[in-house]
Amino acid sequence: MGIRTEYFAAPTDEAAASVLDVPGGPSEPDLRTHQPRFDAVVLPSVDPFVMLGGLAGVLSGRPYREVTAHPRHGALVCDSGEEGPWVVSVAQPLLDDLASAGPARLVEAARAWSGTGGPTAPRRNLVAALLPLAALATRAADAGHGLYCWTSLTD
Structure with a gap:
């Protein structure tokens, strides 16, 4: 069993919570x-x-323990019980760091992120993941929205 994670921008926690009962998630x-x-x-x-905590540490230069202690790091917005899905928040400092990082910084972050014991994917796959996430963060920041993650278990 794995997890499906979909990151999305929403203006408020209440708006983000509205996606909880959408079977396909926020992009449905x-x-x-x-x-x-x-x-x-x-x-x-x-x-x-864990993975975004490692990324937040790499982008901010702060220790993992510090970035994951942020009250909005993975904070539960809403859930459907033990089986999910769940919606959690992404901390504003990570949104800001992603939105302000250019492509060169994202490539550097992917290299450092892969060395943290976090993702085991090849660096090019991490860059391919970071580019759309950073673009989403930029659009969210421009709109004054927050970032959220809709997570669901997969078979």
Whole structure:
């Protein structure tokens, strides 16, 4: 069993929570508009707790323990019980760091991130994950929105 993680931008916790009962997650098209419900990127198996904590530490230069102690790091916004899905928040400092990092910094962060004992994927895969996540963070910051992660168990 694995996890499916979809990161998305929303204006408030309440708006983010509205996606909880959408079977396909935040990028699932709205039946009325046929548009995705939220601006989102799917990052399979990039968990919002440990892996994003490692990334936050790399981008900020602060210790893992410090960045994961932020009250909004992986804070539960809403859940559907033990089987999920769940919606958690991404801490504002990580959103800001992602939004302000250019491509060169993201490549450097992917290299450092792969050396933290976090993701075991090749660096090019980490860069491929970081680029859309950073673009999403930039759009969220421009709109004054927060970042969230919708997480679901997969078979």
